[in-house]
Amino acid sequence: MTRRASILAYSLVLVLGLLGLQSWGIAAARVQKHVIAAIEARTGLVVSKLDRAEIALLPLPRISLSQVGFSQRDGQVSGQALRLKARARILSLLAGRIDFDRIDLVSPQIDVAVAPESDGLSDWLAPPLDYLQGLRGQSRIVIADGSIFMRAQGAVRTILRDVNLILDEREAQDSLAVAGSLNWRGVPTEISLLWPVAGTRGRTTLSVNAPLLKLQFDGTRSSSPESTTNGHLTLSTPSLPDLLGWFGEAPRLAAAVGTFNLSANAQIRPHDTALTNVVARVDDDRLDGALNLAMASGRLSVSGTLAGAQLDLGRLVSRMDTAGLDGSPGAAALPFDAWTAEDIDLRISADAMRLNGAKLNDVATYLLVKKGRFETGILRANAYGGSVKGRLLAVTTPGGIDVKLVGGLDKVNFGQAGADLPQFARLSGSGNLQLSLDGLGRSLPEVIGSLSGKISLSLRQGELTGFAFGDLMRRAERNPGLALRDWRQGRTAFETATANASITHGILTLSDTQMAGAGYRLSLFGSASLPERELDMAAVLQPATGALRLPFSLRGPIETPTLEFEPESMLRPAGVIGGAPLPLR
Template identity: 30%
Template structure:
């Protein structure tokens, strides 16, 4: 075998020797003008563009076989602006054809190319002739079929202009390798580029390049990876009358908020929109995409269903999704009705710009939903955002141990938000409902709540000032904590001037609770408030200021009479002060008049000044300095802060 190798080595060495001698001789005898013209003709045949050389031309045959053109422009016949300009374009030549005095390009390298893509209103671009020519020359059986095995781009720049859609983009520092071997129908491109301050690594492969260039269906695999976003597609593509793609798409982002900013889309609000992942079957036609078999994850929330997205001058998103557990807390955490650390309404102006960016139509169902401290069971709701008007609807939600239904709408008028809300809570736990919705912690029982409100304002405080509407509450089998009405009434019935004492303990049970309130310009007026218990009954009238969050109400408490009793004991009382810490105290005028010894004194005194002095002495005598309330011919009640020590506080 060794002898055979030796015998084989002689002709091989001889062959390479002859080839080397021929190559050296060719470099001496080469017609460089013919070589340059041949290279230009092949580039024109492949690209359909004329080669315009403004700089020097370098020709080398040995040791490297190439032609380098400096300051090169490629222009189409109908376009005055260059579609491509290159600092240095180098065409490497195939070795064997060169020995036979034929000039064939094996691959092309472009150093610092500037690529310009201009798209017109009809969807055509200045690169359409280039694409048509490649498709024509690469078809099997085409005359003078020419192909480059590879085109390398180094340190390139691409500018894209679409005046019809007002799109202008720029890619920089492009390093790509484009390959479509003449012996294969495939095409592949791999490399990197800079876009909007991020380095993007990408790859594209087309199974049938000729079909894809002709607009016919072809297999397509694409991948883009950057710090804000990763995207992959595996399917088919066609482009007869419009772009059509069908396949599996996957998207992954550590922060959807950052990815949206990077893509030039303003993210909604300031909370949430972190970790995001999507996998779906995609069907793209033109500027619309339909996603089926969707599996989407956002901020730990996972849902399945279908989605569609269209961009016809205005972005539109439609979705129908089902989920197990959903947590909406990140999206509402930055929306505060009350000022931080205060009992006043938040006066910060609304930012309503997000309402005008996208149209939304979403249907969502979940087994469990968390919104702040609220926990909901099985819930179905919808969201519709169109032309700046947002409408939220809750078909049915298991909430507070009962059922909740309702709708919430907000529309924009300049910087003012017009709000409309209608909610219905059926057979709910009143303690949980009143605590989370209104901050009232002293009410228990079960009942129904109906709310219908409208408001308009540029801030939560502005909304509070303009609230109009109604609210009704019916409860049963509960209690009002913080005071015992029966104990207080019995004590004052026996000794009216004994002082209120300490009755801020215990609770007042009720069998039936009725509350009917009407809102007008931020003031709630009690139309019917009744508490009916086994031992005591209470009725209330008056108003509550929504902007000030304060009560100004009067009521009557009475003991329930026995069946054979002649009359029942009734005591007027006053409720004043802030919602979260109101003062409740009995009417001292009524207590004085019920005292057998004190009432004749007041009746005997006809002069107003003398009567006020006597009443003052009696009040000091009772030990509490009971605060007057709605006394005829007397001054109005003093501010809540000056209430007597015996006044009760309750939520």
């Protein structure tokens, strides 16, 4: 080829290239029907309207539609986009047909019709997954800066914003692969999904990365005889209540859990998920076992068995939402419906457990919740040389919430317990405590005001610190005028201490309550108002033999009562001065 011919050939190619790069506007009515049909075949969406179509041939054949309206044939998925861009395959064009390997939806607003009764993420995602599974194949679909509206009978149920997703190209038997990012309920989220859409078995993976959730799942899915997915699941969240709130759930009991991590083998069916080989971390405590989650008639059910080396149960209880448990007069009704909104059957055991300072060993606990019924308790626990058991049951009745509380301590060393529990710090000795209470009401004050039952305490071979009743008795027998000096210091050793109380309509009445030691006996009698949390009691200190009696009064708030000597209640020599009030703190 001569130099002149080469220049002419290169010039011709350059002109053709420039012409190919130029977008040529044509009327929408003149867009060939097979181009629109090709878009429908590779997306499953019918182009229902457009303002303008542009075609460019070089460097790659492509079509651009402006202000596009589209919909699935059954109307379940529809929407509009600022622009639809489709890139044609060159080999297909050379073969005389149009096919696209990539279709971009720019700034689309997509409407997805969901069932009116749907209220969860899985229900909302089912229609678009069904739509994609129904395609015989698809081009790579890119959604850029879009929004997806889930609507039920025209009402918006939820919105996915800032949607930037890539759906990989696939043929009829290939799995659906989706990756990208979106913003749901104000939380930016990155997702990646591999979902089999054909055949009886296929690999399934899911990855979710958001501030509230890190989730990984890798397994297989089969559709026969029912849709079942098996695989390994890992999940972590800095706050379980916040995570559930993100999904629109607010179970009251979930407030007990802070940081939560889970690793398990999962079997997922339409309304049931079984987790085995569970390793759950609640804050810093590890629990192993099995769990099952199910949904029936819109009600969540959680059941399972977990065991661990240690668990801080007190920390969990302290986080609980106690709204409605204000014991002051006029408090609101107990939110019992919220407390029993889910079905729960959990059995948790731990080698060591802490409960508001108390240290328990070899503990087995349980939690049973049904609609209108709440039950929890300690089936067994070793504590301070003895054992502990307890049960709380609350049931809805026409008259309010029927509450039953039963508990007991057996052969517990109160001196050892006092090192961890300040309320027992003054007391030592080994003994038993039994209580049985019943109450009925719509608020906590009503329940307390209706309480009836019994409480009994028995101790042996112990001491009461902060008081010297034995020394006081001996001095009073020798010289009553000096009896009240320094009796508020020291210790009082006792051989036995017993207390028995009956409770009727919130009023506790003592009977047969006394402490006895070497040369003395202290008797206590009177009553306490549980609703008012006030004591009105009297005590008498007297020798084991003899007629001398030293009277005291015990009055004031239950938490901080005042013990006061009552000199006017006894015959005494002139000049004996009564004791000043002594706070029991």
